Amino acid sequence: MSQFVRFTIDGTECMAARGQYIVDAARENGIYIPTLCNYPGVKPKGSCRICTVRVNGRLMTACTTPIADGMAIENEIHDIVELRKSIVELLFVEGNHFCPGCEKSGNCELQALAYRFKIMVPRFPFQFPLRKIDASHPKIIKEQNRCILCKRCIRAIRDEKGRSIFAYRRRSNRVEVVVDPKLGKQLTDELAQKAMDVCPVGSILVKEKGFITPIGSRKYDHEAIGSDIENVQITKI
Amino acid sequence: MKTAVRKITERYGKDKTRLMDILIDTQTELGCIPREATLQIAEDLVMSEVDVDQTISFYHFFSQKPTGRYKIYLNNSVVANIMGMKEVVRTFQKELGIKFNEVTPDGLAGLYETSCIGMNDQEPAAIINNRIFTRLTPFRVKEMVRDMKEGKDIDDMFVADYGDGQNRSDLIKSVVSNNIRKIGPVLERNYKPGQAIEKIINMDPGDIIEEIKKSNIRGRGGAGFPTGLKWEFCRNAPGEKKYILCNADEGEPGTFKDRVILTELARLLFEGMVIAGYAVGATEGILYIRYEYKYLQQYLESILQTARETNYLGKNIQGRKGFDFDIRIQSGAGAYVCGEESALIESAEGKRGEPRDRPPFPVEKGYLDMPTVVNNVETLCAVVKVILNGGDWYKSFGTVESTGTKVLSISGDCKFPGVYEVEWGFSVNDILDMVGAAKEDVQAVQVGGPSGALISPDEFNRILGYEDLATGGSLIILSNERDILTDVVLNFTEFFIEESCGSCSTCRIVPTLLRNKLMKILNARGVKQDIDDMLEWGKILRASRCGLGQTAANPILSSLKNFRHLYEDKIQKNKEFDSGFDLNAALKEASKATGRVTII
Numbered sequence: 001m002s003q004f005v006r007f008t009i010d011g012t013e014c015m016a017a018r019g020q021y022i023v024d025a026a027r028e029n030g031i032y033i034p035t036l037c038n039y040p041g042v043k044p045k046g047s048c049r050i051c052t053v054r055v056n057g058r059l060m061t062a063c064t065t066p067i068a069d070g071m072a073i074e075n076e077i078h079d080i081v082e083l084r085k086s087i088v089e090l091l092f093v094e095g096n097h098f099c100p101g102c103e104k105s106g107n108c109e110l111q112a113l114a115y116r117f118k119i120m121v122p123r124f125p126f127q128f129p130l131r132k133i134d135a136s137h138p139k140i141i142k143e144q145n146r147c148i149l150c151k152r153c154i155r156a157i158r159d160e161k162g163r164s165i166f167a168y169r170r171r172s173n174r175v176e177v178v179v180d181p182k183l184g185k186q187l188t189d190e191l192a193q194k195a196m197d198v199c200p201v202g203s204i205l206v207k208e209k210g211f212i213t214p215i216g217s218r219k220y221d222h223e224a225i226g227s228d229i230e231n232v233q234i235t236k237i
Numbered sequence: 238m239k240t241a242v243r244k245i246t247e248r249y250g251k252d253k254t255r256l257m258d259i260l261i262d263t264q265t266e267l268g269c270i271p272r273e274a275t276l277q278i279a280e281d282l283v284m285s286e287v288d289v290d291q292t293i294s295f296y297h298f299f300s301q302k303p304t305g306r307y308k309i310y311l312n313n314s315v316v317a318n319i320m321g322m323k324e325v326v327r328t329f330q331k332e333l334g335i336k337f338n339e340v341t342p343d344g345l346a347g348l349y350e351t352s353c354i355g356m357n358d359q360e361p362a363a364i365i366n367n368r369i370f371t372r373l374t375p376f377r378v379k380e381m382v383r384d385m386k387e388g389k390d391i392d393d394m395f396v397a398d399y400g401d402g403q404n405r406s407d408l409i410k411s412v413v414s415n416n417i418r419k420i421g422p423v424l425e426r427n428y429k430p431g432q433a434i435e436k437i438i439n440m441d442p443g444d445i446i447e448e449i450k451k452s453n454i455r456g457r458g459g460a461g462f463p464t465g466l467k468w469e470f471c472r473n474a475p476g477e478k479k480y481i482l483c484n485a486d487e488g489e490p491g492t493f494k495d496r497v498i499l500t501e502l503a504r505l506l507f508e509g510m511v512i513a514g515y516a517v518g519a520t521e522g523i524l525y526i527r528y529e530y531k532y533l534q535q536y537l538e539s540i541l542q543t544a545r546e547t548n549y550l551g552k553n554i555q556g557r558k559g560f561d562f563d564i565r566i567q568s569g570a571g572a573y574v575c576g577e578e579s580a581l582i583e584s585a586e587g588k589r590g591e592p593r594d595r596p597p598f599p600v601e602k603g604y605l606d607m608p609t610v611v612n613n614v615e616t617l618c619a620v621v622k623v624i625l626n627g628g629d630w631y632k633s634f635g636t637v638e639s640t641g642t643k644v645l646s647i648s649g650d651c652k653f654p655g656v657y658e659v660e661w662g663f664s665v666n667d668i669l670d671m672v673g674a675a676k677e678d679v680q681a682v683q684v685g686g687p688s689g690a691l692i693s694p695d696e697f698n699r700i701l702g703y704e705d706l707a708t709g710g711s712l713i714i715l716s717n718e719r720d721i722l723t724d725v726v727l728n729f730t731e732f733f734i735e736e737s738c739g740s741c742s743t744c745r746i747v748p749t750l751l752r753n754k755l756m757k758i759l760n761a762r763g764v765k766q767d768i769d770d771m772l773e774w775g776k777i778l779r780a781s782r783c784g785l786g787q788t789a790a791n792p793i794l795s796s797l798k799n800f801r802h803l804y805e806d807k808i809q810k811n812k813e814f815d816s817g818f819d820l821n822a823a824l825k826e827a828s829k830a831t832g833r834v835t836i837i
C-alpha cells in the first residue's frame with residue numbers, strides 16, 4: 001500500500017499521507033475545513049459537527065473520518081457552508097454570549113467563526129438559558145453561560161492518574177460541563193492555563209489573567225480564523 | 238455505607254468497565270446513589286467524582302436522592318396517553334399529594350415520568366420497584382396507593398392473575414401478557430433447544446456465514462444491515478478477542494416484540510448468540526437488556542445456568558474442542574440512545590451512552606476496542622432457524638429484497654394489539670385487517686416508531702419491507718379522534734429532546750427549537766414562515782452523529798408531508814409575522830404583585 005492517498009476536495013486534486021483525518025489531510029493541501037471541537041493532539045470527538053463535509057454523497061465529520069483513497073470530498077458547497085453557518089448560530093443562541101464583555105473576545109474561536117461566516121444576527125431565537133458561574137475553585141472560573149459543550153477540556157485535561165477534572169453531567173439539552181470539586185481545587189497553575197487555552201470560548205478562565213493580552217492585539221483581531229491554513233504556499237508534487 | 242459500597246466494587250473486581258453494574262447494585266442496596274457512595278466508588282475505581290457522576294447522571298433510572306420506598310415510574314408515551322394515562326397520573330398525584338419528580342414528605346413514594354417502557358399493548362402501565370403493573374385504571378391506582386400506605390410488599394400488590402406463558406413462572410411472576418397473536422418460523426412452538434448448536438459444531442464457521450448470507454437476512458433492529466456480511470467483517474477483523482452483543486435495549490416507543498421473545502424464547506436467542514460466536518470466533522457474549530425489563534433478569538439468568546449445566550454454554554461446547562462461549566447479562570439504566578450499537582457498547586463498558594464516531598465500526602473496534610457483532614434479539618433468533626432449515630428455505634418467506642418474516646409490535650386503536658409474526662410484503666391495509674382496526678376510523682399509522690413515518694390512508698397500500706416501508710417492527714394505529722399534532726408529533730419530538738445524549742450540537746439544540754415552533758403553532762400564534770422554518774431547520778439534524786439526531790425531526794417532517802393541512806388550519810392566515818411573544822402573559826405575575834391591570 002502506498003504511503004500516500006489521492007483524493008479531491010471540491011474537485012481539486014489533493015494528496016496526503018495515509019492514516020490521518022480528513023481535516024489534517026485538507027490542511028496539508030492548503031484547504032481549510034472549519035473546526036471547533038477539534039484540538040491538535042487530542043483524540044477527536046465529533047461533537048460540534050462544524051467540520052461536516054460530504055463524502056461520496058454522505059455527510060461526515062472531517063475531524064473524525066480518516067482520509068481514504070479516491071474520496072470525493074465536498075467542502076465549500078453552498079448547502080454545506082449554510083449548514084456550518086447554522087451550527088455557529090445554534091451555538092450562539094444556545095448559550096449567553098455577550099462578546100463585548102467577554103475576557104476571551106478576540107481569542108474566541110466561536111466569535112472568529114461568526115466573523116468568518118459573516119453572521120450578523122442568528123436566524124434562531126435566543127434561548128437565554130439561566131446558567132451559573134462556578135467560581136469556587138482557587139485557580140479558575142467556569143463560566144457556564146459561554147460553554148459550548150465541545151468536550152475539549154474533558155478530553156485534554158486529566159490528572160496524573162488519568163482521572164477527569166472536567167466532565168459532562170446529565171444528557172439532552174440539560175447537559176453541562178462541570179469541574180470536579182476536589183481535583184478542581186488542586187489544579188496546578190500550569191493545568192489551569194492549559195485548560196483556559198484549550199477552551200475555544202471564554203468558559204474556562206484563569207483567575208486574574210483574563211486581560212493579559214489587551215483587546216486589539218489578540219489572535220483573531222487581525223486575521224480570520226483559518227487564514228493561516230489558506231495562506232500557506234503549497235508546493236504541488 | 239462505605240463497607241457496603243466497598244463490597245460491591247469488590248464484587249466486580251474494582252473494574253471501571255463494570256461501573257453500570259456497580260451503580261445498579263449500589264442503588265438496589267441503598268435505594269439511591271448518594272454522594273458518599275459516589276465518592277467511595279470513585280476512590281475504589283481510581284476515578285474522579287465527576288467521572289462516576291457523568292455516568293450516573295446520564296441514566297434516567299439512577300437517582301442521587303432518596304426516591305421513596307415505592308418508586309413509581311409512569312410511561313408518558315403516545316399510546317400510554319391515548320389509553321388513558323392522563324387519568325392515571327392525575328389519580329396518583331391526587332392520592333399521594335405529589336407531582337412528578339417529588340417524593341411524599343413521609344418518604345413513602347416518589348413519582349416519576351419515563352419514556353415508553355415496552356408495554357404498549359397493555360397500557361397504561363407503570364414500573365414500581367422494578368415490577369410492572371399493566372392496564373391501570375384510576376380505581377386500581379387508588380387500591381395500589383392504599384396498599385402502599387399499608388406497607389404491602391410490592392409482590393402482594395397484584396390483584397389480577399399473572400400473565401400468560403413464562404410470565405407465570407416462579408422467577409418472573411408478572412402480570413404482563415405476551416399477546417402473541419400470530420406465529421411464524423421464528424415464534425413457532427416446536428423449537429427444540431440445542432439442535433442448531435449440535436449441527437454447527439460439525440460445520441466450518443465460514444460455511445455458517447455463507448448460509449446466513451444465502452438467506453439474505455438483514456438486521457431486525459431497524460437499520461437492516463445484512464447479517465452475514467456483518468459476521469464476515471467481524472470474523473476477518475484482527476483482534477485477540479471477539480464479542481457478540483445482543484441488543485435488547487428495545488427503546489423505540491411502540492416496540493415490544495423483543496420483550497416477548499425474551500420471555501418465551503430466551504433459549505432460542507442464546508442459541509443464536511452461540512452460533513454467532515462460533516461463526517465469528519468470539520468467546521464471550523453480552524445480552525444488553527434495558528432496565529425496564531429488569532423483572533426478567535432472574536429468569537434469564539436461570540436459563541443461562543441451565544444451558545451451562547448441559548454444556549450448551551461454557552467450555553468445549555457439546556464436546557467440540559476449543560469451542561468456548563459464555564454469556565453475561567448487562568442491564569442498562571434508562572436511555573433510549575443506548576439502543577444505538579456504539580452507545581450500547583459504551584454503556585456496556587460502564588460509560589455514558591454516547592454514540593461513537595464511525596468509522597471505526599463495531600465489527601472492527603467494538604466492546605473493549607475488540608471486534609464485536611451487535612445484533613438485535615430477533616435477528617439472532619431467526620439465524621437459528623436459518624441454520625436448522627437452510628438459507629433457501631428462509632428465502633421462501635417474504636419478498637426478494639426482504640426475505641423471511643418480521644415480528645411486529647402493534648398497538649394503538651385496534652381490537653387486538655400485540656405481537657404478530659408476518660412475512661415481509663404485507664400492506665398496511667392487510668395489517669389493519671389482521672389486527673381488527675376499524676378502517677374507516679383510522680386517521681394515520683405511525684410505522685417504525687418516532688424515527689419512522691406517519692402515513693395517511695392514501696398510503697395504506699404501501700408494503701412493509703426494506704424496498705418500501707422499512708421498519709424495526711412497530712405500528713401505532715391512530716383513530717380519527719386523536720389529535721395528531723399534540724398527541725403524536727409533540728410527544729415524539731419531546732421524546733427525542735429528552736433522549737438525546739447531548740453531545741452533538743445539532744441534536745442537542747435543534748429539536749428544542751422545533752418543539753418551540755410547534756408549540757407556537759399549537760398556541761394559534763403561528764404563521765406560514767414557521768412552517769417554512771421547521772422544514773429548513775429540520776435539515777440541519779442530518780449532520781448529527783447517530784440515527785437519533787438524524788431522525789429527530791422526522792415526526793415534524795413526516796407529518797408536514799402527509800398532514801400539512803393540520804398545520805395550515807392552525808396558522809394565522811392574514812399575518813406574515815408574529816413574534817409569538819405574549820406580553821400580557823409575561824407581565825401577569827408582575828401585574829398580580831403590583832395589583833395593576835395590563836391593558837396592552
Ligand SMILES: Cc1cc2nc3c(=O)[nH]c(=O)nc-3n(C[C@H](O)[C@H](O)[C@H](O)COP(=O)(O)O)c2cc1C
Binds near residue numbers: 459464489574576614
Ligand atoms: C437511537 C437508536 C436506537 C436504536 N435502538 C435499537 C434497539 O433498541 N434495538 C436494536 O436492536 N437496534 C436498535 N438500533 C439499531 C442499532 O444501532 C443496530 O443497528 C442494531 O442493533 C444492529 O442489529 P441488527 O443488525 O440485528 O438489526 C437503534 C439505533 C439508533 C440510532
Ligand code: SF4
Binds near residue numbers: 154166198
Ligand atoms: S468549557 Fe470550554 S472546552 Fe470545555 S466543553 Fe465548554 S466550551 Fe468546550
Ligand code: SF4
Binds near residue numbers: 574785787
Ligand atoms: S445525534 Fe444526538 S443522540 Fe446521536 S450522538 Fe448526536 S447528540 Fe447523541
Ligand code: FES
Binds near residue numbers: 037
Ligand atoms: S470539529 Fe469536527 S465535529 Fe467538531
Ligand code: FES
Binds near residue numbers: 110
Ligand atoms: S467571545 Fe466567544 S465566548 Fe466570549
